[in-house]
Amino acid sequence: MLGKVLVPCLEERGHKIKGLPREELDVTNYPQVLDLLTYAKPDLVIHAAAYTRVDQAESEPDLAYLINGYGTENIAIACNKLELPMLYVSTDYVFDGEQNRPYTPWDATRPLSVYGKSKLAGEKAVQRHLTRFYIVRTSWLYGPHGRNFVNTILDMAANRKPVRVVSDQWGTPTCTLSLSETLADLIATERWGVYHATDGGVTNWHEFAQAILNGWNARIEPIATSDLPRPATRPKYSVLDKTTLIHTIGREMIPWEESLRGYLELISVRQPA
Ligand SMILES: NC(=O)c1ccc[n+]([C@@H]2O[C@H](COP(=O)([O-])OP(=O)(O)OC[C@H]3O[C@@H](n4cnc5c(N)ncnc54)[C@H](OP(=O)(O)O)[C@@H]3O)[C@@H](O)[C@H]2O)c1
Numbered sequence: 001m002l003g004k005v006l007v008p009c010l011e012e013r014g015h016k017i018k019g020l021p022r023e024e025l026d027v028t029n030y031p032q033v034l035d036l037l038t039y040a041k042p043d044l045v046i047h048a049a050a051y052t053r054v055d056q057a058e059s060e061p062d063l064a065y066l067i068n069g070y071g072t073e074n075i076a077i078a079c080n081k082l083e084l085p086m087l088y089v090s091t092d093y094v095f096d097g098e099q100n101r102p103y104t105p106w107d108a109t110r111p112l113s114v115y116g117k118s119k120l121a122g123e124k125a126v127q128r129h130l131t132r133f134y135i136v137r138t139s140w141l142y143g144p145h146g147r148n149f150v151n152t153i154l155d156m157a158a159n160r161k162p163v164r165v166v167s168d169q170w171g172t173p174t175c176t177l178s179l180s181e182t183l184a185d186l187i188a189t190e191r192w193g194v195y196h197a198t199d200g201g202v203t204n205w206h207e208f209a210q211a212i213l214n215g216w217n218a219r220i221e222p223i224a225t226s227d228l229p230r231p232a233t234r235p236k237y238s239v240l241d242k243t244t245l246i247h248t249i250g251r252e253m254i255p256w257e258e259s260l261r262g263y264l265e266l267i268s269v270r271q272p273a
Contacts, residue, residue, distance in 0.1 A: 002048045002176045002179065003049070005144060006183060007019040009180035013184050022049065029074075030074045043084075045075060045086045046087045047072060049067075050068055050089070051067040051115070052115070054093070054232045054234075057115040061114045065118045069121030072121070072123075072125050073121075073122070075088075076125045085190075086126060088123065089138060091119045092139035092198075093112070093116035093119065093234070094109040094110075094111050094116050095107065095235055097235020099237065100237055102241035103240055104196070105195060105196055112232075112234070133192055134186060136183065137240060139172055139173075139198045139238060140173040140174055140208075141179070163213070164221045164228070166205045168225055169225060173199060173256045173259070174198040174199045175199060175256075175259040178199055179198075182249065182253070186249055189248055191248050196241055197253075199254055199258075200255040201257065206222040211260055
């Protein structure tokens with residue numbers, strides 16, 4: 001989802017960039033990673049691949065750690081060997097959500113799920129092997145390409161299915177289009193470090209669904225997390241503080257409502273007659 005939007009965004013800014021699907025680069029295959037980076041010798045490696053099935057990870061932790069932990073370590077070791085900087089995309093799920101105020105990049109991590117733990121393993125690998133790195137934590141992604149919450153809610157409403165959405169998990173939806181612009185701004189700075197990058201503002205999944213279906217004749221029932229048991233525990237409150245990023249790139253984040261409007265216009269959603 002992110003990679004396919006990031007590639008054209010960086011191309012538009014004049015970068016020469018090669019997007020690599022799993023078929024061309026399997027991050028769990030160290031010789032392949034090293035060969036490819038040795039041959040390409042890029043100015044920067046952006047690692048946006050991941051095992052992202054949050055609930056399924058609870059029943060296949062070995063695979064989640066293999067891809068997110070070991071796979072990320074492979075890239076970090078190759079970057080170290082070839083003296084290349086690296087950008088690693090991480091997640092708000094490295095936090096436990098118990099703090100009730102936005103998380104800064106310096107706050108203690110305590111992931112609740114296998115997915116969050118495996119992404120944190122990736123962060124640690126990057127920090128262990130490199131000094132020139134960006135770790136960019138983001139949250140609640142949606143955008144063109146692939147399944148995401150926005151499309152799921154739209155499909156449910158279009159098929160007149162009852163929409164029940166949790167209203168007690170707080171965070172910030174982030175469009176891959178605006179995140180790509182932010183990443184493009186950040187990599188121009190060469191100010192290495194850990195950053196939090198999401199769209200602006202705070203909401204919960206129920207309010208987010210209401211904004212997606214704004215103007216539709218659809219009822220969205222708010223429910224509690226406990227009404228919808230899922231294998232992976234999510235943080236209750238995973239809003240990320242973006243102050244350091246805003247100072248570094250010299251601009252504010254676009255509000256999540258504005259990003260969502262742009263995305264809905266892009267996909268030109270029509271409600272049923
Ligand atoms: N989605 C979110 O809400 C969210 C929130 C916070 C952070 N993030 C992070 O943002 C980044 C981008 O997420 P996304 O939503 O764009 O994920 P995505 O749509 O699931 O894409 C992940 C990509 O990684 C590929 N991949 C999986 N295993 C691989 C391997 N061994 N070698 C090479 N490629 C492999 C997948 O290929 P296949 O399709 O072949 O499996 C897929 O193309 C990830 O680091 C994710 O952890 C996502």
